[in-house]
Amino acid sequence: RKEVEQDPGPFNVPEGATVAFNCTYSNSASQSFFWYRQDCRKEPKLLMSVYSSGNEDGRFTAQLNRASQYISLLIRDSKLSDSATYLCVVNPRGGADGLTFGKGTHLIIQP
Amino acid sequence: DAGVIQSPRHEVTEMGQEVTLRCKPISGHNSLFWYRQTMMRGLELLIYFNNNVPIDDSGMPEDRFSAKMPNASFSTLKIQPSEPRDSAVYFCASSLGPDTNQPQHFGDGTRLSIL
Numbered sequence: 057r058k059e060v061e062q063d064p065g066p067f068n069v070p071e072g073a074t075v076a077f078n079c080t081y082s083n084s085a086s087q088s089f090f091w092y093r094q095d096c097r098k099e100p101k102l103l104m105s106v107y108s109s110g111n112e113d114g115r116f117t118a119q120l121n122r123a124s125q126y127i128s129l130l131i132r133d134s135k136l137s138d139s140a141t142y143l144c145v146v147n148p149r150g151g152a153d154g155l156t157f158g159k160g161t162h163l164i165i166q167p
Numbered sequence: 168d169a170g171v172i173q174s175p176r177h178e179v180t181e182m183g184q185e186v187t188l189r190c191k192p193i194s195g196h197n198s199l200f201w202y203r204q205t206m207m208r209g210l211e212l213l214i215y216f217n218n219n220v221p222i223d224d225s226g227m228p229e230d231r232f233s234a235k236m237p238n239a240s241f242s243t244l245k246i247q248p249s250e251p252r253d254s255a256v257y258f259c260a261s262s263l264g265p266d267t268n269q270p271q272h273f274g275d276g277t278r279l280s281i282l
Binding site (some may be wrong): 090098099100101102111123143156157158159160 | 191200202208209211214258270271272273274275276
């Protein structure tokens with residue numbers, strides 16, 4: 057089983073809709089979780105950290121389910137500018153270790 | 168504020184040649200990471216440094232790859248000799264330090280093509 061797995065998509069979603077995608081991770085001892093966003097031919101950028109109690113940042117909501125070992129990202133009222141690849145990221149061991157990235161879910165918001 | 172600076176942005180060279188990629192982390196950041204991204208394998212960690220010391224190089228594909236960080240403001244990733252399968256985008260990232268919730272800031276990447 058891969059360390060971090062995501063549905064590659066693409067997810068084609070009309071503007072204004074709500075979209076959600078999940079990511080599963082294999083290491084039950086994983087310490088930290090993040091969602092990064094990567095635009096075409098650009099570098100990954102941190103979108104948000106994922107906290108155990110779930111957290112929200114504007115239209116974005118992230119949740120963690122440790123029992124089932126998955127994290128989720130929900131985007132409400134999607135905008136055309138939300139079109140990007142969303143990378144699920146796990147820090148398996150904690151500390152200043154390098155992060156383990158999923159291959160990403162490609163999201164396309166259609167007008 | 169200056170972000171992570173990588174050079175060159177693009178590199179095209181013939182197989183067998185030596186390739187050197189450069190990175191300047193954000194000032195004050197103590198951790199530096201080198202990643203490689205391909206369509207097939209996604210983003211993979213190659214090596215990371217804390218306070219200029221290599222901590223984990225288990226992601227370095229083979230002996231042809233080497234990385235150094237001679238000081239807090241500069242790191243290199245070298246491939247010698249280069250092969251076509253090394254073609255990828257190489258990212259450098261830095262973070263403040265050994266806190267799991269410190270975000271990593273990525274440079275623009277170097278697009279490497281080995282012919």
